[in-house]
Amino acid sequence: MNKFIQHTGxxxxxxxxxxxxxxxxxxxxxxxxxxxxxxxxxxxxxxYLDEGVADQDCTNRPLNKDFVLNQARYQQSSVLLARxxxxxxxxxxxxxxALEDYGFRTxxxxxxxxxxxNNCFKNGxxxxxxxxxxxxxxxxxxxxxxxxxxxxxxxxxxxxTPSGERFDFEVEEFRKHCLLNGLDDIDxxxxxxxxxxxxxxxxxxxxxxLFGAIKG
Amino acid sequence: MAARTLYDKLFExxxxxxxxxxxxxxxxxxxxxxxxxxxxxxxxxxxxxRKPWRLDANLATPDHNxxxxxxxxxxxxxxxxxxxxxxxTLDENCDDYGILEFKxxxxxxxxxxxxxxxxxxxxxxxxxxxxxxxxxxxxxxxALAHGIGTSEVEHVLATQCLITRKMKNMLIKxxxxxxxxxxxxxxxxxxxxxxxxxxxxxxxxxxxxxxMSQISMEGRMTICNMAIEAGxxxxxxxxxxxxxxxxxxxxxxxxxxxxxQAVDAWSDLHSxxxxxxxxxxxxxxxxxxxxxxxGTSPEMVVAVNQLVPNPNNESDPVKKDGINRALxxxxxxxxxxxxxxxxxxxxxxxxxxxxxxxxxxAAKVAKGRKVAAxxxxxxxxxxxxxxxxxxxxxxxxxxxEEAGFQWREPGCSMCLAMNPDKLAPKExxxxxxxxxxxxRQGNGGRTHLVSPAMAAAAAVSGTFVDVRQLMEA
Numbered sequence: 001m002n003k004f005i006q007h008t009g010x011x012x013x014x015x016x017x018x019x020x021x022x023x024x025x026x027x028x029x030x031x032x033x034x035x036x037x038x039x040x041x042x043x044x045x046x047x048y049l050d051e052g053v054a055d056q057d058c059t060n061r062p063l064n065k066d067f068v069l070n071q072a073r074y075q076q077s078s079v080l081l082a083r084x085x086x087x088x089x090x091x092x093x094x095x096x097x098a099l100e101d102y103g104f105r106t107x108x109x110x111x112x113x114x115x116x117x118n119n120c121f122k123n124g125x126x127x128x129x130x131x132x133x134x135x136x137x138x139x140x141x142x143x144x145x146x147x148x149x150x151x152x153x154x155x156x157x158x159x160x161t162p163s164g165e166r167f168d169f170e171v172e173e174f175r176k177h178c179l180l181n182g183l184d185d186i187d188x189x190x191x192x193x194x195x196x197x198x199x200x201x202x203x204x205x206x207x208x209x210l211f212g213a214i215k216g
Numbered sequence: 217m218a219a220r221t222l223y224d225k226l227f228e229x230x231x232x233x234x235x236x237x238x239x240x241x242x243x244x245x246x247x248x249x250x251x252x253x254x255x256x257x258x259x260x261x262x263x264x265x266r267k268p269w270r271l272d273a274n275l276a277t278p279d280h281n282x283x284x285x286x287x288x289x290x291x292x293x294x295x296x297x298x299x300x301x302x303x304x305t306l307d308e309n310c311d312d313y314g315i316l317e318f319k320x321x322x323x324x325x326x327x328x329x330x331x332x333x334x335x336x337x338x339x340x341x342x343x344x345x346x347x348x349x350x351x352x353x354x355x356x357x358x359a360l361a362h363g364i365g366t367s368e369v370e371h372v373l374a375t376q377c378l379i380t381r382k383m384k385n386m387l388i389k390x391x392x393x394x395x396x397x398x399x400x401x402x403x404x405x406x407x408x409x410x411x412x413x414x415x416x417x418x419x420x421x422x423x424x425x426x427x428m429s430q431i432s433m434e435g436r437m438t439i440c441n442m443a444i445e446a447g448x449x450x451x452x453x454x455x456x457x458x459x460x461x462x463x464x465x466x467x468x469x470x471x472x473x474x475x476x477q478a479v480d481a482w483s484d485l486h487s488x489x490x491x492x493x494x495x496x497x498x499x500x501x502x503x504x505x506x507x508x509x510x511g512t513s514p515e516m517v518v519a520v521n522q523l524v525p526n527p528n529n530e531s532d533p534v535k536k537d538g539i540n541r542a543l544x545x546x547x548x549x550x551x552x553x554x555x556x557x558x559x560x561x562x563x564x565x566x567x568x569x570x571x572x573x574x575x576x577x578a579a580k581v582a583k584g585r586k587v588a589a590x591x592x593x594x595x596x597x598x599x600x601x602x603x604x605x606x607x608x609x610x611x612x613x614x615x616x617e618e619a620g621f622q623w624r625e626p627g628c629s630m631c632l633a634m635n636p637d638k639l640a641p642k643e644x645x646x647x648x649x650x651x652x653x654x655x656r657q658g659n660g661g662r663t664h665l666v667s668p669a670m671a672a673a674a675a676v677s678g679t680f681v682d683v684r685q686l687m688e689a
Contacts, residue, residue, distance in 0.1 A: 016541070017534050018413060018513050022653040027632045031281065031298040033255035033305050035366075051659040054298045083534060085414040088447065089653060091349040092253065093365035114417055114449050115349055115363055122367035172381070173237035185367070186264070189375045192233060192241060196269075196377055199232040199243055207341070209470035209478050210245050214272045214337060216316040 002124030003182035007105045008151040009078030012068050013142045019082060020089035021116060025098040028054045038094055039101030043069065069102075073146045081138055081150075082109040086127075087116025096123045106152045108159065110135050121175045122185065126154055128169050154180060219488035221385045222452055223420040226360035226485075230343045232377055241377045245342035247369070248328040249276035249315070251306035252634070253347025257370035258309040268313055269376040275337050276310050276317040278303045279327045280634045284597050284624035291320055299635065326600025326626040329353040329567035333437065334602055336466025340455045340482040345372055350567045350650065352443040356436035357463070358455035358485035360420075363444065383450065384494040386419040387487070390427035392501035397684040399577065400435030401569060401648065401667035403427070404442045405507035407499060409517040416448030419495065422487060423453050427501040433462040434573035441568045442650050445514040454486035508554050508680055509652045509665040511542035516652070518554060520670070520682045526550035545654055546662050547642060555680050557664065560643035562587070562594035562621070562675040563657070564668050566631035569648035570599030572606050574668040578648075579612040581672035581686055587620035588678030594621045595637065597629040619676065633658045646674035 029041045031054050044052040047069060049062040063070045069077070080099065086109040087095060096119045099107065106126040120127045130138075141161065142148045151160040154176060159167045178185065189196075204211050220228075232241040254276070261268070268274065281299035291307065294300040303320060310317035318324040318331060325331070329350055332338040344354040344361035347369045354361035364378065372378055388407060408415075421443050428436070436453045443451025453459075460479060463469050470478045487493075505519035516539075518525070527539040527550060543550065548557070564570075564578050575598060587594045596616050598604040604626055607613055613623045630637040631649035633656070639645050641660025648671050652663040666674065673683040 017538055020513075020651075020653045022632075022651070022656050026655055026659075027634050030252050030634065031296075031302050033259070033302055035256045035259075045655045045659060085417070085447070088413055089349065089444075089651060091347055091351075091363035091365055093256075093347075093367060096365075111414060111417065113414070113447060115365060115444075119365035119367070122365060172239065174235065174239040174379075185379055186266070186371050186374050189241060189371065189377055189379065195233050196241070196243070196375065200376070203243060207478070207481065209474050210273075210339070210342065212272050213468040213470075214246075214275055214316050216271055216310065216314040 001122070001182045001184060004105065004124055004126050004154055004179045006151065006153045006155065007078065008149055009105065010074065010076050011079045011081050011142050011148050011150050012074040012077035013081045013139050014068055015083065015139060017083040018085045018088055021087060021092050021095045022089055024087065024095040025092065026052065028052060030092060030094050035097055036101060038098035039103065042098040042102045043067070078103050078105050079150050079152065080104045080107045081135070081142060082107055084110045086112050088113035091115045093119045093122070096120045096125050100125055108135065108138065121179060124179065124182070126152060126179060128152060128159060130159060130167055130169055134167050219490040219492070221487040221491040221493060222358060222422055222454055222485060223360065223385055223450065224491070226341065226343065227382055229341070230360070239379060239381045242343060242380050243377055244345050244372050245273060246332070246337055246344045247274050247372050248332050248344065248346035248351070249274060249306070250280060250328050250348065251278045251302045252280045253366050254309065254369055255302065255305045256366045257373060260370040261373055266374045268315065268373045271314050273376060274315045275332065276306060276315055277325050277328055277331050278306050278320055280628045280632065282320050282627040283635055284627050284629045284637060287320065287625055295636070323601040323605065326603065327567045327570060327628055329441065330570060330599030330603065333357065334466070334600055336463055336469030339463065339469065340459060340485050345378060349444045350441050352449065352451040353437050353441040353567060355440040355443070355450055355452035356433060357459055358452065358482065360450060360452070362449040383420045384418055385492065386416060386421045386448065386495040386497070387493040388421055388423050388497045388499060389425040390423065390499045390501055391425045392427060394427060394501045394504060397506055397669060397687050398504050399667040399669060400431055400438040402507045403501065403504050404439045405509065405514065405517045405665060406504045408442060408446045408514045410499065411446040411497065413445060413513050413515045414447040416443060416446040419448050420450035420452065421446070421448045423451060424487070428453055429456060432573060433458060434571040437571065438568055442514070445650055455482050506667065506670050506683055508670065510546065510548060510554065511539070512545055512652055512654050514650070514652060514665060516542055520554050520680055522554060524548050524550060524552045524554065557644060558590055558679050559646050559674050560592050561639060561645040562591060562671050563630040563645055563647040563649065564595070564671050565597030565599065565629050566649035567599065567628070568650045569668050570597060570603065572603050574648065575603065575607045575612050578668040578672040579615045581669050581683060582619040582621060582676065583615045585619055585676040587675045590678045591675055594675040595624055595630065596621050597624040598626050600626050621675065630657050632656060646671045646680065
């Protein structure tokens with residue numbers, strides 16, 4: 001997994017609440033058995049004017065010029081600014097895969113849906129929760145200044161604006177540690193093999209019906 | 217010991233270890249696998265040279281991509297090549313690793329959230345995960361069940377554990393009796409309307425109260441299934457005699473002496489008197505009427521006898537913008553009567569409403585009536601091969617077909633349109649599924665979430681109609 005320590009990049013403002021995972025990456029692209037290549041289909045239904053098809057070459061598809069990511073000033077954006085309940089809906093990890101593949105390293109919003117929030121950390125993307133007033137301010141500043149950039153500093157747990165204003169954000173210690181170091185969860189968990197085996201032995205004694213019933 | 221909630225008990229009983237910052241390693245009893253969110257997990261396992269920790273804690277079935285029309289030709293004849301590869305990949309992965317899979321034409325195949333309970337793989341007191349947000353369904357059995365991402369699917373395969381942290385406790389207490397024609401689906405849509413789509417975020421919801429203890433397992437599954445539509449990953453109901461009666465005798469459920477031992481162990485699967493809930497929401501069952509969603513989020517819901525909302529009555533600018541956007545997408549006008557919305561398609565199915573009871577409720581309304589001329593297609597998709605067989609044994613397939621519905625093979629179907637069942641742009645669909653997001657049932661499609669009885673009523677009327685009128689007739 002990619003490390004995330006500090007990132008500065010152009011901000012793309014996605015000004016709508018309850019952006020769901022079907023909107024982030026529509027279902028037809030979930031048929032892929034790979035983890036990569038989802039970036040060109042990110043926000044497919046609002047980004048293009050035609051209907052997207054899995055495995056399609058998107059180079060010549062008609063663009064929805066009104067959509068934020070199609071506007072020249074946001075071309076190199078890597079910080080997504082969003083509204084409440086971002087990422088609601090399904091558990092598809094294809095949503096963070098698509099954001100990451102497109103080039104987003106961090107998403108800032110007043111709130112996130114739980115599963116999406118969790119999935120981001122598994123893919124080197126930092127979801128940052130700031131309160132609604134601050135997010136409003138960032139939307140306003142972003143609209144006013146072309147090339148508006150934010151610096152998201154995980155070590156300091158701060159978002160820094162171009163004028164030097166700093167906003168603190170919360171992040172769980174364990175998640176921060178994994179992201180700062182790009183750690184693989186499975187390796188970490190397997191350091192506890194003895195604990196897992198001991199728990200399992202006890203669990204089997206207490207609930208023997210949970211073992212051996214389902215056989216391939 | 218201090219009074220604990222059902223969630224507290226389930227969480228503590230499965231905690232392998234807990235760290236100081238509150239993150240916990242939770243032991244997982246059952247992982248359900250399907251073709252969409254598992255291929256990258258198996259690939260990760262293979263690349264790292266790891267093996268599944270426990271084969272007997274996994275059960276797989278393809279559901280999202282499978283065609284629901286005639287499919288006796290097998291996987292090789294799935295027309296869409298990308299879908300075909302995904303279903304084949306699941307077959308190959310399960311065969312390679314020795315994981316039990318009900319393949320596409322096995323009579324036990326179906327939607328994972330229908331198959332798990334039906335087989336007795338989902339048991340009270342267990343932890344259940346699946347790479348699918350509707351995994352909360354299994355919480356109906358007094359289990360701790362939630363959706364996970366693909367990285368976590370791989371993590372559970374490799375370690376039998378999930379890194380997680382304790383959520384907050386929420387109790388939704390429903391008291392009183394549901395009226396005639398009002399179902400579990402109407403109740404949960406009403407609850408989502410009250411809570412909002414993010415109202416349950418960060419919480420594990422327990423559905424309790426006198427109403428819940430009257431509701432069947434099918435109804436409880438419908439309610440827990442949609443907890444995620446209120447933002448909560450987990451929905452749960454305490455174990456009672458209704459739970460035990462459903463589980464007993466199922467293929468993977470404990471038998472004989474072991475059954476009695478299990479029943480004794482499950483007697484504690486309820487919240488203690490005086491247990492602390494961070495949030496309590498009270499719902500009066502008598503207030504719930506048949507529901508219809510009008511917008512593009514499940515919280516955009518009203519009773520069938522109400523009007524489409526007017527954005528001018530909303531003061532919050534972000535919400536007002538949301539209503540305007542939804543009205544425009546749905547092709548509806550403010551203050552329009554719900555009963556004036558004409559339907560192009562009807563979908564009865566999905567992990568929310570494709571169990572035998574759902575089939576019966578829809579058939580009761582369809583019986584002796586005909587699908588209206590303006591409805592292009594009305595499909596009934598049972599949740600599993602076993603639900604299909606049971607419905608056919610009861611003659612329900614004939615009732616549907618005589619009324620002009622199509623009777624299909626089991627799968628997720630038009631709930632998310634990964635297979636050929638989908639809406640064309642601007643088509644209105646009365647759907648018993650769980651999400652009315654833009655494009656969910658097909659690019660530009662307009663979804664209205666309803667109960668099976670309301671969907672059948674809409675099919676025979678051509679517009680939404682209060683199903684109670686058809687029941688009294």
